[in-house]
Amino acid sequence: MPTSIVDVAKLAKVSISTVSRVINRSDLVNQRTRARVESAIKQLNYQPNAFARGLMLRRSDIVGLVLPDLHGEFYSEIIRGANLKARHLGYNLVVSSARDGDDSHSLLRAIQQRALLDGVAVMVSELTDRIAEVLAAFPLPYVVLDGEIDGTPHDSIVIDQRHGAVALMRHLVGPAGAKRIIFVGGLATNVDTIARLEAYRQVLAESGLPQEASDVYHLDYEYETAYRLAREHVRAWASAGCCVFAANDEMAAGIVAAASEAGLNVPRDLAVAGFDDTRVARMTRPPLTTVRVPMAKMGAQAMELLCQRIADPQRPRMQISLQPELVVRESCGTALRRAADQPAPA
Amino acid sequence: MPTSIVDVAKLAKVSISTVSRVINRSDLVNQRTRARVESAIKQLNYQPNAFARGLMLRRSDIVGLVLPDLHGEFYSEIIRGANLKARHLGYNLVVSSARDGDDSHSLLRAIQQRALLDGVAVMVSELTDRIAEVLAAFPLPYVVLDGEIDGTPHDSIVIDQRHGAVALMRHLVGPAGAKRIIFVGGLATNVDTIARLEAYRQVLAESGLPQEASDVYHLDYEYETAYRLAREHVRAWASAGCCVFAANDEMAAGIVAAASEAGLNVPRDLAVAGFDDTRVARMTRPPLTTVRVPMAKMGAQAMELLCQRIADPQRPRMQISLQPELVVRESCGTALRRAADQPAPA
DNA sequence: TTGTAGGCGTTATCAC
DNA sequence: GTGATAACGCCTACAA
Numbered sequence: 001m002p003t004s005i006v007d008v009a010k011l012a013k014v015s016i017s018t019v020s021r022v023i024n025r026s027d028l029v030n031q032r033t034r035a036r037v038e039s040a041i042k043q044l045n046y047q048p049n050a051f052a053r054g055l056m057l058r059r060s061d062i063v064g065l066v067l068p069d070l071h072g073e074f075y076s077e078i079i080r081g082a083n084l085k086a087r088h089l090g091y092n093l094v095v096s097s098a099r100d101g102d103d104s105h106s107l108l109r110a111i112q113q114r115a116l117l118d119g120v121a122v123m124v125s126e127l128t129d130r131i132a133e134v135l136a137a138f139p140l141p142y143v144v145l146d147g148e149i150d151g152t153p154h155d156s157i158v159i160d161q162r163h164g165a166v167a168l169m170r171h172l173v174g175p176a177g178a179k180r181i182i183f184v185g186g187l188a189t190n191v192d193t194i195a196r197l198e199a200y201r202q203v204l205a206e207s208g209l210p211q212e213a214s215d216v217y218h219l220d221y222e223y224e225t226a227y228r229l230a231r232e233h234v235r236a237w238a239s240a241g242c243c244v245f246a247a248n249d250e251m252a253a254g255i256v257a258a259a260s261e262a263g264l265n266v267p268r269d270l271a272v273a274g275f276d277d278t279r280v281a282r283m284t285r286p287p288l289t290t291v292r293v294p295m296a297k298m299g300a301q302a303m304e305l306l307c308q309r310i311a312d313p314q315r316p317r318m319q320i321s322l323q324p325e326l327v328v329r330e331s332c333g334t335a336l337r338r339a340a341d342q343p344a345p346a
Numbered sequence: 347m348p349t350s351i352v353d354v355a356k357l358a359k360v361s362i363s364t365v366s367r368v369i370n371r372s373d374l375v376n377q378r379t380r381a382r383v384e385s386a387i388k389q390l391n392y393q394p395n396a397f398a399r400g401l402m403l404r405r406s407d408i409v410g411l412v413l414p415d416l417h418g419e420f421y422s423e424i425i426r427g428a429n430l431k432a433r434h435l436g437y438n439l440v441v442s443s444a445r446d447g448d449d450s451h452s453l454l455r456a457i458q459q460r461a462l463l464d465g466v467a468v469m470v471s472e473l474t475d476r477i478a479e480v481l482a483a484f485p486l487p488y489v490v491l492d493g494e495i496d497g498t499p500h501d502s503i504v505i506d507q508r509h510g511a512v513a514l515m516r517h518l519v520g521p522a523g524a525k526r527i528i529f530v531g532g533l534a535t536n537v538d539t540i541a542r543l544e545a546y547r548q549v550l551a552e553s554g555l556p557q558e559a560s561d562v563y564h565l566d567y568e569y570e571t572a573y574r575l576a577r578e579h580v581r582a583w584a585s586a587g588c589c590v591f592a593a594n595d596e597m598a599a600g601i602v603a604a605a606s607e608a609g610l611n612v613p614r615d616l617a618v619a620g621f622d623d624t625r626v627a628r629m630t631r632p633p634l635t636t637v638r639v640p641m642a643k644m645g646a647q648a649m650e651l652l653c654q655r656i657a658d659p660q661r662p663r664m665q666i667s668l669q670p671e672l673v674v675r676e677s678c679g680t681a682l683r684r685a686a687d688q689p690a691p692a
Numbered sequence: 693t694t695g696t697a698g699g700c701g702t703t704a705t706c707a708c
Numbered sequence: 709g710t711g712a713t714a715a716c717g718c719c720t721a722c723a724a
Contacts (some may be wrong), residue, residue, distance in 0.1 A: 002485060004701055015711045030709060049596050050462050051406075054397035055716050061464060070425050070441070076417045083416070083443050085703035094440035095416070097429050116396045116462050137391050139348060159664060159705060255630055260631060279569060283599055285606060285631060317451060350717055361695045366719060376693060398717035401700050 012040035063097040064120040073278035081296030085303040121302040141309045155305045157320040164291040164324030165199030176244035176333040185247040186221040227254030238269045249274035249281045271332040284332035358386035410466040411441040419624035427642030431649040467648040488656045501651045510637040510670030511545030522679040524589035531593040532567040555633045573600030584615045595620035595627045615680040632676035
């Protein structure tokens with residue numbers, strides 16, 4: 001039996017309404033009574049019961065961010081951006097992972113906390129019927145990150161994956177001079193991977209480059225997995241004059257490592273491009289040519305949209321599209337270009 | 347006005363208590379009425395109001411994890427471990443960062459969500475009076491990660507930093523043959539850095555190695571910062587026969603990169619050790635000799651302890667100490683040892 | 693097996 | 709300025 005407002009009222013010899021007024025900064029409280037109440041609060045270490053408060057106010061000032069996983073630089077940045085923005089808007093952010101042992105009900109379960117929240121931003125990276133279903137019946141304001149759900153209108157904030165991936169691919173077939181490109185993606189059901197793969201195919205087609213089904217791999221976005229894959233193929237890729245487009249920086253880093261260990265020079269023997277421009281991109285030797293995805297901004301914008309909707313549930317649906325940006329470093333043949341720019345050594 | 351239990355009761359033509367019974371799986375409900383109620387629930391897409399529910403039940407089945415920051419591999423692993431364990435124990439986990447623009451009240455503020463939670467695990471990495479104060483008056487079950495707070499007894503789970511750091515330092519002065527060691531730590535107020543620095547000094551003393559105040563740097567645990575620092579000092583360090591003990595892997599990676607770029611060979615010209623054994627440790631060339639900190643386990647154990655305490659607030663205080671483990675890779679002279687093991691080439 | 697009624701701790705609307 | 713008192717939505721004796 002923790003202390004309640006009644007205890008404070010008794011101790012301060014006032015009614016609970018007065019205590020409530022003091023707490024909620026309602027100015028119309030006499031200086032002296034206010035002082036009495038405040039001292040009683042301190043003395044009892046009283047904290048208003050948030051359940052009761054939420055029951056009356058119908059809000060908790062807490063918003064949620066549900067991500068497929070909390071692991072890795074990519075999500076960390078989103079969280080950071082969202083957290084900052086949420087605080088600025090007067091909300092506290094809690095984050096939760098949708099992942100679970102079995103993942104069929106995972107999103108469902110993760111979201112079951114919703115009821116204590118004023119709203120949720122959900123990042124959808126695997127499109128399943130279940131998610132559409134859950135969201136369609138979702139009783140709370142929500143925005144969707146990085147994915148479009150059919151069936152119900154909702155605010156959303158997406159990255160223009162296609163655009164970024166096309167820019168990267170054109171860089172590979174153009175300046176970097178690739179003649180055959182290996183695509184190393186995440187799961188085939190992952191929305192980002194799908195978009196990047198489409199761009200890959202589009203540019204291959206428009207450049208008249210070969211499209212072999214066997215040049216496309218679906219991994220899990222992890223460094224280790226890509227490293228292991230690359231260890232087996234890297235020599236063959238190099239001697240076939242390939243170039244690798246990895247769907248995130250971690251996998252690209254794994255591939256670069258495998259190549260180096262096989263005695264290959266990146267980019268001379270094998271060019272490797274990443275995606276996202278997370279910190280790893282600057283940690284490989286050579287640093288990665290990649291596509292910068294504005295992760296923190298995505299998180300921040302999501303909060304912006306969410307809080308707007310909480311404030312005004314009737315506000316028309318909004319969609320924000322963020323533009324990624326090609327970042328040319330050295331893993332795809334800047335060296336080649338530089339050589340071309342300079343007079344050859346005598 | 348979202349749908350409440352009354353709406354369901356009306357639609358199903360029963361009383362609210364029956365609805366409540368159905369929801370709470372109280373067996374004593376007739377098959378047919380139960381079916382009626384369930385269909386009404388579905389039809390209305392009814393979700394019990396969590397505030398009202400929490401008010402009665404005095405619990406939310408949600409526990410919190412408050413970390414200094416959510417950024418980086420280290421915290422990600424803790425979260426992952428905690429999340430999994432919490433779910434197994436029937437709780438949902440929400441995580442929150444204590445960081446803020448100004449950080450004086452940040453922990454306070456972050457924790458203000460507490461009231462909706464059944465308990466909190468707090469990671470304390472900067473010891474300030476304020477934290478001790480807040481925690482002393484904390485009205486909820488809590489456990490402390492990786493730090494000991496005076497004043498109030500509490501469950502805690504700590505890493506035996508000292509032990510791990512001593513093991514690493516002995517490796518450096520022993521097999522790796524260091525004669526002078528540079529320490530690159532996090533903030534001087536960070537508890538981990540403090541412990542690691544103590545170990546550094548202890549081993550230096552017991553080995554009769556020089557202790558120069560100028561050999562100790564306090565950075566911020568970030569790759570970039572360490573990289574920049576190293577770029578300026580790395581040649582001097584190398585020619586002085588130094589070896590670097592970085593207080594985390596990210597900084598070690600930054601130093602390795604700076605060394606490589608300066609044309610130095612790691613470990614031959616400069617040995618560099620990290621700490622934590624995060625994924626970066628295997629992503630540098632050469633891979634880092636480091637100390638494995640059981641991060642996921644720390645998160646999991648924290649949840650274990652927390653949930654035990656929630657279940658039994660009277661249970662005696664418990665402290666768990668996790669042992670880190672030296673991981674010898676190649677950044678500190680395995681190569682040297684290997685050379686010594688083999689006959690010199692004719 | 694089901695319904696009635698009281699209470700959980702707040703805030704809000706009234707009177708005084 | 710302050711104090712009763714009615715909600716808020718739910719759970720749970722106790723009664724029927």
